[in-house]
Amino acid sequence: MSASPSEIRIGAELVSPPYLLDADAAKAYNEGVEQPPQRRPRGNIHDDKDAARKAGFVAPIAAGEQTIAIVAQFLADNFGMRFVRGGRIEVSLTQPVFYGDTLTSHAKIVSVDADRAGLQIYVENQRGAQVLTGSAAVRLNDA
Amino acid sequence: MSENARLPMCSENVHEGMRLGPIQYVVTPEQTRKFSQAVGAASPEFIVDARNPGAIVSPTMRLLDYALLIAKHFKGGKGGIHAKHWCEFHEPMRVGQAVKTEGKITAAYRKRGKFYFTLEYESRDVVTDRLLVRQAITSVLLNEKGEMR
Numbered sequence: 061m062s063a064s065p066s067e068i069r070i071g072a073e074l075v076s077p078p079y080l081l082d083a084d085a086a087k088a089y090n091e092g093v094e095q096p097p098q099r100r101p102r103g104n105i106h107d108d109k110d111a112a113r114k115a116g117f118v119a120p121i122a123a124g125e126q127t128i129a130i131v132a133q134f135l136a137d138n139f140g141m142r143f144v145r146g147g148r149i150e151v152s153l154t155q156p157v158f159y160g161d162t163l164t165s166h167a168k169i170v171s172v173d174a175d176r177a178g179l180q181i182y183v184e185n186q187r188g189a190q191v192l193t194g195s196a197a198v199r200l201n202d203a
Numbered sequence: 204m205s206e207n208a209r210l211p212m213c214s215e216n217v218h219e220g221m222r223l224g225p226i227q228y229v230v231t232p233e234q235t236r237k238f239s240q241a242v243g244a245a246s247p248e249f250i251v252d253a254r255n256p257g258a259i260v261s262p263t264m265r266l267l268d269y270a271l272l273i274a275k276h277f278k279g280g281k282g283g284i285h286a287k288h289w290c291e292f293h294e295p296m297r298v299g300q301a302v303k304t305e306g307k308i309t310a311a312y313r314k315r316g317k318f319y320f321t322l323e324y325e326s327r328d329v330v331t332d333r334l335l336v337r338q339a340i341t342s343v344l345l346n347e348k349g350e351m352r
Binding site: 092115123125130146147148149150151 | 234240242244245246248249259262263281282287288290291293
Protein backbone atom coordinates (compact mmCIF):
# COMPACT_ATOMS: atom_id res chain seq x y z
CA MET A 61 0.00 0.00 0.00
CA SER A 62 1.13 3.56 -0.55
CA ALA A 63 -0.21 6.55 1.36
CA SER A 64 -2.18 8.94 -0.80
CA PRO A 65 -1.33 12.67 -0.71
CA SER A 66 -4.46 13.35 1.34
CA GLU A 67 -3.16 11.02 4.05
CA ILE A 68 0.13 12.90 4.26
CA ARG A 69 -0.81 15.55 6.80
CA ILE A 70 0.85 16.85 9.92
CA GLY A 71 0.04 14.70 12.90
CA ALA A 72 -0.78 11.54 10.96
CA GLU A 73 0.74 8.48 12.61
CA LEU A 74 1.60 5.06 11.26
CA VAL A 75 2.41 1.95 13.27
CA SER A 76 3.80 -1.28 11.85
CA PRO A 77 2.72 -4.79 12.74
CA PRO A 78 5.03 -6.32 15.37
CA TYR A 79 8.23 -7.93 14.08
CA LEU A 80 9.75 -10.74 16.13
CA LEU A 81 13.53 -10.49 15.79
CA ASP A 82 14.47 -13.95 16.95
CA ALA A 83 17.25 -16.27 15.81
CA ASP A 84 15.23 -17.39 12.77
CA ALA A 85 14.58 -13.78 11.71
CA ALA A 86 18.27 -12.97 12.13
CA LYS A 87 19.23 -16.03 10.07
CA ALA A 88 16.79 -15.02 7.33
CA TYR A 89 18.20 -11.50 7.35
CA ASN A 90 21.78 -12.76 7.13
CA GLU A 91 20.86 -14.96 4.18
CA GLY A 92 19.42 -11.88 2.51
CA VAL A 93 22.54 -9.78 2.92
CA GLU A 94 25.38 -12.27 2.65
CA GLN A 95 26.32 -11.76 -0.97
CA PRO A 96 29.17 -12.45 -1.14
CA PRO A 97 29.02 -14.60 2.01
CA GLN A 98 31.38 -14.72 4.98
CA ARG A 99 31.82 -10.98 5.38
CA ARG A 100 31.54 -11.24 9.13
CA PRO A 101 33.73 -13.70 11.05
CA ARG A 102 32.08 -15.84 13.69
CA GLY A 103 32.73 -15.11 17.34
CA ASN A 104 31.44 -11.55 17.31
CA ILE A 105 28.93 -9.54 19.34
CA HIS A 106 26.08 -10.99 17.29
CA ASP A 107 26.73 -14.66 17.95
CA ASP A 108 29.11 -15.03 20.89
CA LYS A 109 28.34 -14.40 24.58
CA ASP A 110 31.92 -13.56 25.54
CA ALA A 111 32.39 -11.15 22.65
CA ALA A 112 29.11 -9.44 23.53
CA ARG A 113 30.07 -9.20 27.20
CA LYS A 114 33.47 -7.67 26.40
CA ALA A 115 31.73 -5.03 24.32
CA GLY A 116 29.43 -4.20 27.24
CA PHE A 117 26.28 -6.18 26.45
CA VAL A 118 24.60 -8.79 28.62
CA ALA A 119 24.00 -11.11 25.64
CA PRO A 120 24.63 -11.25 21.88
CA ILE A 121 22.80 -8.46 20.09
CA ALA A 122 21.03 -8.33 16.75
CA ALA A 123 22.72 -6.39 13.97
CA GLY A 124 21.70 -2.73 13.99
CA GLU A 125 21.28 -2.92 10.23
CA GLN A 126 18.35 -5.26 10.66
CA THR A 127 16.46 -2.74 12.79
CA ILE A 128 17.21 -0.03 10.21
CA ALA A 129 16.02 -2.38 7.45
CA ILE A 130 12.74 -3.04 9.26
CA VAL A 131 11.85 0.62 9.69
CA ALA A 132 13.00 1.46 6.15
CA GLN A 133 10.81 -1.28 4.69
CA PHE A 134 7.90 -0.06 6.83
CA LEU A 135 8.29 3.40 5.25
CA ALA A 136 8.73 1.89 1.77
CA ASP A 137 5.56 -0.16 2.16
CA ASN A 138 3.61 2.92 3.24
CA PHE A 139 5.04 5.57 0.94
CA GLY A 140 6.30 3.56 -2.04
CA MET A 141 8.12 5.64 -4.64
CA ARG A 142 7.72 8.74 -2.50
CA PHE A 143 10.26 7.17 -0.19
CA VAL A 144 12.50 4.99 -2.37
CA ARG A 145 12.97 7.73 -4.98
CA GLY A 146 13.92 10.95 -3.22
CA GLY A 147 13.30 9.92 0.38
CA ARG A 148 15.72 9.92 3.27
CA ILE A 149 16.22 8.49 6.74
CA GLU A 150 18.62 9.45 9.50
CA VAL A 151 18.69 7.28 12.60
CA SER A 152 20.51 6.61 15.85
CA LEU A 153 20.61 3.12 17.32
CA THR A 154 19.96 4.02 20.91
CA GLN A 155 19.64 0.66 22.66
CA PRO A 156 20.66 -2.90 21.81
CA VAL A 157 18.16 -5.33 20.33
CA PHE A 158 18.37 -8.84 21.76
CA TYR A 159 17.21 -12.00 19.99
CA GLY A 160 13.61 -12.59 20.90
CA ASP A 161 12.71 -8.90 21.06
CA THR A 162 9.54 -7.83 19.29
CA LEU A 163 9.94 -4.57 17.40
CA THR A 164 7.29 -2.10 16.31
CA SER A 165 8.05 0.78 13.95
CA HIS A 166 6.37 4.15 14.38
CA ALA A 167 6.24 7.18 12.09
CA LYS A 168 4.58 10.54 12.65
CA ILE A 169 4.37 13.29 10.07
CA VAL A 170 5.73 16.44 11.69
CA SER A 171 6.12 18.80 8.75
CA VAL A 172 4.82 19.26 5.23
CA ASP A 173 6.16 21.78 2.76
CA ALA A 174 5.74 22.30 -0.96
CA ASP A 175 7.27 19.00 -2.03
CA ARG A 176 8.24 16.99 1.06
CA ALA A 177 6.91 15.65 4.31
CA GLY A 178 9.13 15.24 7.35
CA LEU A 179 8.60 12.35 9.72
CA GLN A 180 9.70 11.55 13.21
CA ILE A 181 10.41 7.81 13.41
CA TYR A 182 11.26 5.33 16.10
CA VAL A 183 11.33 1.62 16.75
CA GLU A 184 10.38 0.28 20.16
CA ASN A 185 10.73 -3.11 21.73
CA GLN A 186 8.14 -5.10 23.68
CA ARG A 187 9.09 -3.25 26.87
CA GLY A 188 8.33 0.12 25.29
CA ALA A 189 12.00 1.11 25.06
CA GLN A 190 13.04 3.00 21.95
CA VAL A 191 15.88 1.12 20.26
CA LEU A 192 16.07 3.38 17.21
CA THR A 193 15.10 7.04 16.87
CA GLY A 194 15.41 9.44 14.00
CA SER A 195 13.79 11.26 11.15
CA ALA A 196 12.73 10.57 7.60
CA ALA A 197 11.53 12.50 4.60
CA VAL A 198 9.25 11.51 1.74
CA ARG A 199 8.29 13.31 -1.44
CA LEU A 200 4.72 14.45 -1.86
CA ASN A 201 4.82 13.87 -5.60
CA ASP A 202 4.43 10.24 -6.63
CA ALA A 203 6.25 10.59 -9.98
CA MET B 204 43.82 -3.75 -2.92
CA SER B 205 45.51 -7.15 -2.74
CA GLU B 206 45.03 -9.50 0.21
CA ASN B 207 48.56 -8.82 1.48
CA ALA B 208 48.24 -5.05 1.22
CA ARG B 209 45.20 -4.86 3.48
CA LEU B 210 45.76 -2.95 6.71
CA PRO B 211 44.85 -4.29 10.16
CA MET B 212 41.47 -2.86 11.20
CA CYS B 213 42.37 -0.69 14.17
CA SER B 214 41.95 2.95 15.11
CA GLU B 215 45.52 3.80 14.14
CA ASN B 216 44.82 2.83 10.53
CA VAL B 217 41.46 4.54 10.03
CA HIS B 218 41.91 8.10 8.80
CA GLU B 219 39.63 10.82 7.56
CA GLY B 220 39.86 11.13 3.79
CA MET B 221 40.63 7.45 3.08
CA ARG B 222 38.83 6.25 -0.02
CA LEU B 223 37.41 2.71 0.00
CA GLY B 224 36.33 0.68 -3.02
CA PRO B 225 34.98 0.50 -5.55
CA ILE B 226 33.14 -2.79 -5.37
CA GLN B 227 30.79 -4.03 -8.04
CA TYR B 228 27.94 -6.54 -8.08
CA VAL B 229 24.76 -7.46 -9.88
CA VAL B 230 21.53 -7.35 -7.86
CA THR B 231 20.24 -10.92 -7.85
CA PRO B 232 16.62 -12.06 -7.66
CA GLU B 233 17.59 -14.60 -4.98
CA GLN B 234 18.97 -11.99 -2.62
CA THR B 235 16.12 -9.61 -3.33
CA ARG B 236 13.57 -12.33 -2.59
CA LYS B 237 15.28 -13.45 0.62
CA PHE B 238 15.77 -9.93 1.88
CA SER B 239 12.22 -8.76 1.23
CA GLN B 240 10.94 -11.84 3.05
CA ALA B 241 13.33 -11.30 5.95
CA VAL B 242 12.21 -7.72 6.54
CA GLY B 243 8.53 -8.53 6.08
CA ALA B 244 7.98 -6.50 2.91
CA ALA B 245 4.24 -6.12 2.33
CA SER B 246 4.07 -4.06 -0.84
CA PRO B 247 4.03 -6.20 -4.03
CA GLU B 248 6.48 -3.93 -5.83
CA PHE B 249 9.25 -5.29 -3.55
CA ILE B 250 8.38 -8.95 -4.04
CA VAL B 251 10.14 -10.90 -6.79
CA ASP B 252 7.96 -13.44 -8.54
CA ALA B 253 6.97 -14.46 -12.04
CA ARG B 254 4.69 -11.42 -12.36
CA ASN B 255 7.36 -9.03 -11.14
CA PRO B 256 10.80 -10.28 -12.24
CA GLY B 257 12.28 -6.77 -12.16
CA ALA B 258 11.17 -5.98 -8.63
CA ILE B 259 12.37 -2.96 -6.73
CA VAL B 260 14.96 -3.84 -4.12
CA SER B 261 14.08 -3.18 -0.49
CA PRO B 262 15.73 0.19 0.21
CA THR B 263 18.39 -0.97 2.64
CA MET B 264 19.27 -4.36 1.13
CA ARG B 265 22.74 -3.13 0.16
CA LEU B 266 23.31 -1.12 3.34
CA LEU B 267 25.96 -3.67 4.28
CA ASP B 268 28.09 -2.64 1.32
CA TYR B 269 30.02 -0.66 3.93
CA ALA B 270 31.30 -3.99 5.27
CA LEU B 271 32.51 -5.02 1.83
CA LEU B 272 34.28 -1.68 1.39
CA ILE B 273 35.98 -2.09 4.77
CA ALA B 274 36.91 -5.72 4.07
CA LYS B 275 38.54 -4.72 0.80
CA HIS B 276 40.95 -2.38 2.58
CA PHE B 277 41.25 -3.80 6.09
CA LYS B 278 41.69 -7.19 7.72
CA GLY B 279 41.07 -8.54 11.20
CA GLY B 280 39.64 -6.41 13.94
CA LYS B 281 36.86 -7.15 16.40
CA GLY B 282 34.12 -5.33 14.54
CA GLY B 283 32.16 -2.34 15.67
CA ILE B 284 28.93 -1.05 17.15
CA HIS B 285 26.59 0.60 14.68
CA ALA B 286 25.69 3.96 16.22
CA LYS B 287 24.15 6.10 13.50
CA HIS B 288 23.16 5.84 9.87
CA TRP B 289 21.64 8.03 7.20
CA CYS B 290 20.49 7.17 3.70
CA GLU B 291 19.38 9.30 0.77
CA PHE B 292 17.41 7.23 -1.71
CA HIS B 293 17.78 8.69 -5.20
CA GLU B 294 16.65 5.83 -7.41
CA PRO B 295 15.58 2.34 -6.37
CA MET B 296 17.84 -0.56 -7.26
CA ARG B 297 16.22 -3.21 -9.40
CA VAL B 298 16.80 -6.91 -9.90
CA GLY B 299 19.45 -7.51 -12.55
CA GLN B 300 21.04 -4.09 -12.19
CA ALA B 301 24.84 -3.82 -12.13
CA VAL B 302 25.91 -1.55 -9.29
CA LYS B 303 29.18 0.07 -8.25
CA THR B 304 29.74 1.28 -4.68
CA GLU B 305 32.58 3.35 -3.30
CA GLY B 306 33.13 5.29 -0.13
CA LYS B 307 35.24 7.64 1.91
CA ILE B 308 36.03 7.94 5.61
CA THR B 309 34.61 11.37 6.45
CA ALA B 310 35.30 11.41 10.18
CA ALA B 311 37.57 9.56 12.61
CA TYR B 312 37.72 10.74 16.21
CA ARG B 313 37.76 9.79 19.88
CA LYS B 314 34.93 10.76 22.18
CA ARG B 315 34.65 9.71 25.83
CA GLY B 316 37.37 7.13 25.25
CA LYS B 317 35.65 5.47 22.29
CA PHE B 318 36.92 5.56 18.71
CA TYR B 319 34.28 6.56 16.17
CA PHE B 320 34.48 6.69 12.42
CA THR B 321 32.02 7.67 9.72
CA LEU B 322 32.10 6.01 6.31
CA GLU B 323 30.09 7.78 3.64
CA TYR B 324 29.40 5.66 0.56
CA GLU B 325 27.35 5.81 -2.57
CA SER B 326 26.06 3.33 -5.12
CA ARG B 327 25.65 4.04 -8.81
CA ASP B 328 24.38 2.17 -11.83
CA VAL B 329 27.46 0.77 -13.60
CA VAL B 330 26.10 1.49 -17.09
CA THR B 331 24.59 4.95 -16.65
CA ASP B 332 26.53 6.17 -13.58
CA ARG B 333 23.20 7.32 -12.19
CA LEU B 334 23.24 7.82 -8.42
CA LEU B 335 21.05 5.27 -6.62
CA VAL B 336 21.74 5.70 -2.94
CA ARG B 337 24.09 7.77 -0.82
CA GLN B 338 24.50 6.83 2.81
CA ALA B 339 26.80 6.95 5.83
CA ILE B 340 27.44 4.75 8.81
CA THR B 341 28.93 5.98 12.07
CA SER B 342 30.38 3.14 14.09
CA VAL B 343 32.27 2.66 17.35
CA LEU B 344 35.29 0.52 16.57
CA LEU B 345 35.99 -2.20 19.10
CA ASN B 346 39.61 -2.42 20.21
CA GLU B 347 41.84 -5.49 19.94
CA LYS B 348 40.28 -6.88 23.13
CA GLY B 349 36.79 -6.46 21.73
CA GLU B 350 36.01 -3.56 24.06
CA MET B 351 34.45 -0.21 23.26
CA ARG B 352 37.52 1.84 24.18
